[in-house]
Amino acid sequence: MDTLICAGGSGSRVLxxxxxxxxxxxxPPKLRAFVIDPDATNGSLEKTRLxxxxxxxxxxxxGRGQPAEAGDFxxxxxxxxLPEGGLQRWSPVxxxxxxxxxxxxxxxxxxxxxxxxxxxxxxxxxxxMNVGFRGHPALGAAALSLLPLFQNTAxxxxxxxxxxxxxxxxxxxSNVIVxxxxxxxxxxxxxHPIVRYLRSSGLPENNAANLKVGAVALVPxxxxxPDLNNPGLTKKDIEEAAHSExxxxxxxxxxxxxxxxxxxxxxxxxxxYWIGDDYLTDVKYSLGGKTQANPAHFVDLLAALACFDFFxxxxxxxxxxxxxxAADESARPRPADTMAPKQCWYCGPEVAQGAKQNSLAxxxxxxxxxxxxxxxxxxxxxLHTFQMAAVAHLSFNxxxxxxxxxxxxxxxxxxxxxxxxxxxDNLCGGxxxxxxxxxxxxxxxxxxxxxxxxxxxxxxxxxxxxAAWGTTPPDLMRLGNLLYPDEAHHDLETxxxxxxxxxxxxxxxxxxxDGQKPARRYLxxxxxxxxxxxxRIQETKPSE
Amino acid sequence: MGIVFAWFxxxxxxxxxxxxxxxxxxxxxxxxxxxxxxxxxxxxxxxxALKLRIHSVEDVFRPYTPMNALWLGLVGAVLSAVVxxxxxxxxxxxxxSMLGFTLxxxxxxxxxxxxxxxxxxxxxxxxxxxxxxxxxxQVLQKKGPAR
Numbered sequence: 006m007d008t009l010i011c012a013g014g015s016g017s018r019v020l021x022x023x024x025x026x027x028x029x030x031x032x033p034p035k036l037r038a039f040v041i042d043p044d045a046t047n048g049s050l051e052k053t054r055l056x057x058x059x060x061x062x063x064x065x066x067x068g069r070g071q072p073a074e075a076g077d078f079x080x081x082x083x084x085x086x087l088p089e090g091g092l093q094r095w096s097p098v099x100x101x102x103x104x105x106x107x108x109x110x111x112x113x114x115x116x117x118x119x120x121x122x123x124x125x126x127x128x129x130x131x132x133x134m135n136v137g138f139r140g141h142p143a144l145g146a147a148a149l150s151l152l153p154l155f156q157n158t159a160x161x162x163x164x165x166x167x168x169x170x171x172x173x174x175x176x177x178x179s180n181v182i183v184x185x186x187x188x189x190x191x192x193x194x195x196x197h198p199i200v201r202y203l204r205s206s207g208l209p210e211n212n213a214a215n216l217k218v219g220a221v222a223l224v225p226x227x228x229x230x231p232d233l234n235n236p237g238l239t240k241k242d243i244e245e246a247a248h249s250e251x252x253x254x255x256x257x258x259x260x261x262x263x264x265x266x267x268x269x270x271x272x273x274x275x276x277x278y279w280i281g282d283d284y285l286t287d288v289k290y291s292l293g294g295k296t297q298a299n300p301a302h303f304v305d306l307l308a309a310l311a312c313f314d315f316f317x318x319x320x321x322x323x324x325x326x327x328x329x330x331a332a333d334e335s336a337r338p339r340p341a342d343t344m345a346p347k348q349c350w351y352c353g354p355e356v357a358q359g360a361k362q363n364s365l366a367x368x369x370x371x372x373x374x375x376x377x378x379x380x381x382x383x384x385x386x387x388l389h390t391f392q393m394a395a396v397a398h399l400s401f402n403x404x405x406x407x408x409x410x411x412x413x414x415x416x417x418x419x420x421x422x423x424x425x426x427x428x429x430d431n432l433c434g435g436x437x438x439x440x441x442x443x444x445x446x447x448x449x450x451x452x453x454x455x456x457x458x459x460x461x462x463x464x465x466x467x468x469x470x471x472a473a474w475g476t477t478p479p480d481l482m483r484l485g486n487l488l489y490p491d492e493a494h495h496d497l498e499t500x501x502x503x504x505x506x507x508x509x510x511x512x513x514x515x516x517x518x519d520g521q522k523p524a525r526r527y528l529x530x531x532x533x534x535x536x537x538x539x540x541r542i543q544e545t546k547p548s549e
Numbered sequence: 550m551g552i553v554f555a556w557f558x559x560x561x562x563x564x565x566x567x568x569x570x571x572x573x574x575x576x577x578x579x580x581x582x583x584x585x586x587x588x589x590x591x592x593x594x595x596x597x598a599l600k601l602r603i604h605s606v607e608d609v610f611r612p613y614t615p616m617n618a619l620w621l622g623l624v625g626a627v628l629s630a631v632v633x634x635x636x637x638x639x640x641x642x643x644x645x646s647m648l649g650f651t652l653x654x655x656x657x658x659x660x661x662x663x664x665x666x667x668x669x670x671x672x673x674x675x676x677x678x679x680x681x682x683x684x685x686x687q688v689l690q691k692k693g694p695a696r
Binding site: 401404405408410414416417418419422481497498500501504505508509512 | 602603604605606609610678679680681682683684687
C-alpha cells in the first residue's frame, strides 16, 4: 500500500493534484492519504477535502473494481484510515492553543524557561495556533517532535489507525511519502519528524526493510506581501505572519539541514524530491484560515507525479545498503527505470538559454521510463484522453443526453441505441443521469478550473491549451486543439470524428461490456472513442 | 431485349412486328437508364452522406437530407419516358397509345429505381457514415422511449 502524508497548505494542494491525476487513471491501485495541518479552516485543505469526497463518490460509480493499470478513470481507491469524516486532518496542537501551552511552559523551572527563550521569541510563545505555524517552522518542529506519543493514544484515532495499517502494510512492500513546503511553517516542520517517526515506529525488525520512506520538499514557487492597508491586519499579525522574502533563506536553511543529515549518516529518506520554480508567482496574502487558498500551480502537478514516481519505483531491495554501500551503489550505472537508493532528485521547468522565463513542457515532468506501467508518452495520452472526454461531455454529450428529443428518437444517436436501450440503461433520467451529473460537476467545477489555474497563474505552462476550457461550457471548436499551443485555425471536425468513433466503438468493440453501471459504460465508451483521436493528434504533435 | 416488355401487348393500330422491333430497341435503353439512375442515386446518396457533419446537438436532430438523392429516380423516370415517347414516334409513326406507354414507362422506371436504390442504401452499411447508420432505415425504427 502507498501512503501519502500531506503537510500544510502546500501539501493539501499536492493532494489535490494527486486526486486529479488519479481521476485521469494515472494513480496507484490503492492510496492512503491524510493531512497534517494545525489550521483547521485552511482554504486549501477545505477545497481538497471536498474534492476527495467527490472523487470517492465518482470512484464508487465509475472506478470501483477496475484495474488501475489499465488507465481506467477514477480507478484508484482511497483509504482515509477512519470510516467516518472523509479526508482526515491531524494537528499537533489544539485549535487556538497558545504555543507556550504546547511546551507546558508554565510548569517549567527557571533554567528550562531560559532555554526555551533561546529558541523562541516572546511573540512566538504567545502565538495562537489556530491558523498553523505561520511560517515559523521551529514551532512546528517542537510540536511534531511529540509525535511518537500519539501512536498509542486512544484520543488520537488517526495515528492509532495509521500505525496499525502500517504494521499490516510492511508484511509486503509499502511506501510512504511526505509532502510539504520547506519554506513555510507546517511543511517545513513536519517532513523530518514524520520520517524519523516512521523509522522508529516499532515496526517488526524483519519487515522494516519493506517500508520505503520518501519526501517531496517544495521550495519557493510563490510569493506574497502583507497588505499593510488591510484594516483587518494588526501590526502583530504582520510581524507574526509568514514573509515570502524569507522563503529563499528558509529553503537554504532546510537544504543545509538535510545535507547535514546526509553528512552525519542520519539520512532516513529512501528518496527525496526537491521541486520548485525559478519564477515566483504572486498570490494573495493571507494570514491563514479560509482565505488561505492559493491557486493551483504546476509545482503541485510535478510534486504529485514525483509521489507516483516514488510509489512506482521506490528502491525496494532485499538487503538495505549501509551508508557507504549506498554511496557506492548510487555511483554504479543503473538502468534508467530504476531508482538508486537514498538519493535526492530534483525537477522543475527546464532552463532555456536566452529565454526570459523557463517554461514547463511534457519532457519536464518527473517520469522515469515506466510509472505504474505507463511512460511519458502514455501519460500524455491518458491525460489528453481525459481532457477530451471532459470537453466533449460538457459541451456536447451532456446536452445531447438532456435533449427531450433523444428518448423519442434514440436511433438518431447510434451509440445510444447500441448500448443504452434497456430500461435500466436510460442515461436521460433517473439514477444514471444523476451519476453523469456528478461527473459533469467534477469536470466543470473542479478538474478544468484546476488546469485553468495552473495555466493562468503561470502562463509558461506548455502542456495543454487552456483556451479550450476558458469558457463555460468548454469551447468545442478546440476539441481537436487541446494540446499546447493554441492554433490559429479551429473547426468542429473533431466533434464529428468523436461522435463517429463512439458509434464504431459501441458497435464493434468490447471493453464497454454490459453488466457494468450504465454511467460507467458511457464513460468507458467515451474514453475508448477518444483514444484513437488522441493518438492521431499526438502523432502530429510529438512531445519532444 | 424485347423480352423485358413481353407482357406489353401491341396497340390494335400498330403492326405487331413493328411493335416488337420498337420494344427490342427501347428495352436496352430502358435497362441502361434504370441502371444509370440507380447508380447515380446511390452515388449521390453516398456523396451527400459523407458531406454531412455533426458539429452541434442540433445537427443530430436535423432531417437526413442524403435521402433526397432518391428523388433522382423521378428524374431518371422522366428521362426514360421522354426517350420512350421520342422512340415511339420515330419508329411507329403514330400517337395511338403513346401517352399510355410513356406514362407506364415513367411509373415503371420510378418503381424499379426506388425498389432497388432504397434497399441498397439501407442494407449496404458502408454507404452510410457510422454517425447516421440508423437514419436511412429510420422509417423502420421504433419510435418512442429508448427502452
